[in-house]
Amino acid sequence: MKIIVDAFGGDNAPLEILKGCAKAVAELDMDILLTGREEEIRRVAKENEISLNRMQIIDVPDVITMEEHAGEIMKSKSNSSMAEALRRLAAGEGDACISAGNSGALVVGATLIVKRIKGIKRIAFAPVMPKKEGCFMLIDCGANVDCKADMLRQFGVMGSIYMQKVMQINNPRVALANIGTEDHKGGDLQHEAFALLKKSGLNFIGNIEARDIPLDAGDVIVADGFTGNSILKTYEGVAILLMGKLKEIFTKNTLNKLAAAVVLKDIKALQKTMDYNEYGGAPLMGCAKPVFKAHGSAKAKTFYNALRLLKSYVSAGVVDEIASSVESYNKNTAKESGDEDAQE
Amino acid sequence: MKIIVDAFGGDNAPLEILKGCAKAVAELDMDILLTGREEEIRRVAKENEISLNRMQIIDVPDVITMEEHAGEIMKSKSNSSMAEALRRLAAGEGDACISAGNSGALVVGATLIVKRIKGIKRIAFAPVMPKKEGCFMLIDCGANVDCKADMLRQFGVMGSIYMQKVMQINNPRVALANIGTEDHKGGDLQHEAFALLKKSGLNFIGNIEARDIPLDAGDVIVADGFTGNSILKTYEGVAILLMGKLKEIFTKNTLNKLAAAVVLKDIKALQKTMDYNEYGGAPLMGCAKPVFKAHGSAKAKTFYNALRLLKSYVSAGVVDEIASSVESYNKNTAKESGDEDAQE
Numbered sequence: 102m103k104i105i106v107d108a109f110g111g112d113n114a115p116l117e118i119l120k121g122c123a124k125a126v127a128e129l130d131m132d133i134l135l136t137g138r139e140e141e142i143r144r145v146a147k148e149n150e151i152s153l154n155r156m157q158i159i160d161v162p163d164v165i166t167m168e169e170h171a172g173e174i175m176k177s178k179s180n181s182s183m184a185e186a187l188r189r190l191a192a193g194e195g196d197a198c199i200s201a202g203n204s205g206a207l208v209v210g211a212t213l214i215v216k217r218i219k220g221i222k223r224i225a226f227a228p229v230m231p232k233k234e235g236c237f238m239l240i241d242c243g244a245n246v247d248c249k250a251d252m253l254r255q256f257g258v259m260g261s262i263y264m265q266k267v268m269q270i271n272n273p274r275v276a277l278a279n280i281g282t283e284d285h286k287g288g289d290l291q292h293e294a295f296a297l298l299k300k301s302g303l304n305f306i307g308n309i310e311a312r313d314i315p316l317d318a319g320d321v322i323v324a325d326g327f328t329g330n331s332i333l334k335t336y337e338g339v340a341i342l343l344m345g346k347l348k349e350i351f352t353k354n355t356l357n358k359l360a361a362a363v364v365l366k367d368i369k370a371l372q373k374t375m376d377y378n379e380y381g382g383a384p385l386m387g388c389a390k391p392v393f394k395a396h397g398s399a400k401a402k403t404f405y406n407a408l409r410l411l412k413s414y415v416s417a418g419v420v421d422e423i424a425s426s427v428e429s430y431n432k433n434t435a436k437e438s439g440d441e442d443a444q445e
Numbered sequence: 446m447k448i449i450v451d452a453f454g455g456d457n458a459p460l461e462i463l464k465g466c467a468k469a470v471a472e473l474d475m476d477i478l479l480t481g482r483e484e485e486i487r488r489v490a491k492e493n494e495i496s497l498n499r500m501q502i503i504d505v506p507d508v509i510t511m512e513e514h515a516g517e518i519m520k521s522k523s524n525s526s527m528a529e530a531l532r533r534l535a536a537g538e539g540d541a542c543i544s545a546g547n548s549g550a551l552v553v554g555a556t557l558i559v560k561r562i563k564g565i566k567r568i569a570f571a572p573v574m575p576k577k578e579g580c581f582m583l584i585d586c587g588a589n590v591d592c593k594a595d596m597l598r599q600f601g602v603m604g605s606i607y608m609q610k611v612m613q614i615n616n617p618r619v620a621l622a623n624i625g626t627e628d629h630k631g632g633d634l635q636h637e638a639f640a641l642l643k644k645s646g647l648n649f650i651g652n653i654e655a656r657d658i659p660l661d662a663g664d665v666i667v668a669d670g671f672t673g674n675s676i677l678k679t680y681e682g683v684a685i686l687l688m689g690k691l692k693e694i695f696t697k698n699t700l701n702k703l704a705a706a707v708v709l710k711d712i713k714a715l716q717k718t719m720d721y722n723e724y725g726g727a728p729l730m731g732c733a734k735p736v737f738k739a740h741g742s743a744k745a746k747t748f749y750n751a752l753r754l755l756k757s758y759v760s761a762g763v764v765d766e767i768a769s770s771v772e773s774y775n776k777n778t779a780k781e782s783g784d785e786d787a788q789e
Binding site (some may be wrong): 232233330333336337340343346351353359368 | 577590622631632654655656657658659670676677678680681683684685686687689690691694695700703704705708711712715718719
């Protein structure tokens with residue numbers, strides 16, 4: 102298996118990216134194609150004694166920053182490490198691609214360079230996140246501000262296949278993020294999506310409230326990108342706030358510091374379970390080849406985790422499964438409507 | 446000042462409601478008009494030695510439950526304690542009304558019975574919530590699933606007046622909940638609302654991401670009801686999850702229990718600052734007279750807090766201030782467009 106890695110994506114590139122790759126080569130039996138400034142990659146690797154065994158480098162001069170407008174990946178930054186990584190994937194030079202860089206640019210680049218699975222209307226940004234026990238996928242988290250109901254149905258299908266094949270969750274429960282659990286809740290988008298999900302053949306458990314998501318509302322939470330992004334970001338923000346408050350308490354005075362020392366290991370473990378970076382990254386679901394977004398602040402271990410998941414993503418044949426699911430759905434829909442033209 | 450209280454709203458009615466009222470009468474110098482089953486009110490008061498001093502009771506047989514459809518307040522439950530409380534307010538028998546009952550029904554009842562301030566397009570459900578330091582108002586949190594841009598502008602105006610007059614925050618910072626901080630972020634609704642808020646004369650600080658809300662993104666966070674509800678509920682859910690996880694840690698073994706004992710007071714204080722019930726309730730902004738929603742699980746102290754805030758809401762003349770702000774905005778808009786008919 103060969104993974105194409107944007108070596109200059111994220112806050113800690115290229116050092117932590119290279120470290121993560123070296124660990125993945127050693128432990129996961131994979132080859133890596135790095136895109137980015139070759140000289141800097143070689144220098145950093147040498148200075149930090151990182152082996153570049155089984156890694157090939159494509160020298161690319163530019164980097165698209167976190168602040169740049171997503172569309173620049175096709176314009177002023179078409180010669181960036183991210184754009185090149187996606188082009189190499191599209192050209193079949195690797196099995197999958199990963200970047201810790203600008204999320205918006207990665208979605209735009211994946212859509213325009215790697216393209217979508219036939220019949221998939223939109224690529225969705227879909228992080229796997231922690232809940233009370235285990236994890237869930239929140240799909241979409243911001244790639245699509247304006248969604249139509251059938252996109253939400255497709256998000257449910259794609260999320261369900263990913264959670265089953267990659268995260269090993271049997272018969273994943275798919276739920277629709279809404280402002281109440283009753284069937285009639287929400288606006289037009291939710292009403293239509295509810296109806297489509299209900300007859301989708303998925304294990305659709307209905308509407309759920311955001312309040313129940315962290316506790317255990319489902320394995321795949323379907324939302325339009327605006328709502329999903331609001332949930333994701335609130336999730337992060339409240340966790341950061343509470344962990345910060347906890348730290349204040351534990352450093353308040355000597356007695357508290359002693360108490361903190363006792364529970365430190367447990368608190369760190371809690372912090373870790375609440376950190377969605379631990380899940381390594383977010384797949385861009387619907388892309389014609391596996392593309393993964395690692396968190397912008399990913400360090401070596403997180404990046405390694407992402408590479409591990411990406412390997413499962415490739416091995417499990419998720420893209421093919423989605424493609425055939427879309428194809429058979431469209432065939433059936435066309436048959437039902439008696440109109441072969443309805444096929445996409 | 447006379448406050449009209451739905452004595453049968455919420456999970457702990459009428460006992461905790463009556464206790465809260467008695468404390469408010471004693472400490473806040475107010476008269477109370479209770480609506481609900483008189484016999485039960487008198488029995489519960491007697492059994493629990495609660496004084497009904499300065500409280501008048503309007504005997505009403507029905508109660509609208511938390512599970513009932515909001516519209517029932519105008520139909521099968523028009524003889525409920527909540528409907529009666531709103532009718533008495535509309536009739537001028539009190540200065541404000543409060544209920545811990547069914548939120549949806551309270552919004553419907555307030556809109557149809559008490560009515561909106563002239564020129565206000567929609568009533569918004571607007572809880573005041575905790576952030577890192579102090580609090581903020583999230584407006585709207587679910588009263589309006591489908592919003593137009595000018596409603597969002599009005600939410601900003603109403604929230605700003607409330608936070609200034611009732612919560613004593615000088616020149617409140619108004620922000621628009623969005624999926625990024627850049628001016629161009631979001632969909633059509635956000636683009637239009639951004640433009641309107643920018644020229645509104647409010648202290649509008651632009652778009653904010655949900656991630657920053659708990660830390661300190663603004664004093665008034667404006668959102669359509671679907672987004673606001675998603676943020677509110679995620680906020681609650683993550684806090685519940687983390688507090689639960691913390692409890693698990695602190696009860697895991699004897700050593701951890703000892704550590705817990707040391708920081709117990711601080712953790713309880715943290716739990717309290719994170720509990721938006723401490724802020725007593727959510728005003729229904731835009732209503733022609735002050736209507737307040739206390740949390741469904743409100744106990745005496747929370748209900749008392751709500752009554753205290755409601756007193757400030759009345760005394761500060763928030764409703765009049767909103768009314769004159771709307772009037773002068775509409776006059777100016779009409780002048781600008783040279784069309785006197787544009788006045789609402």
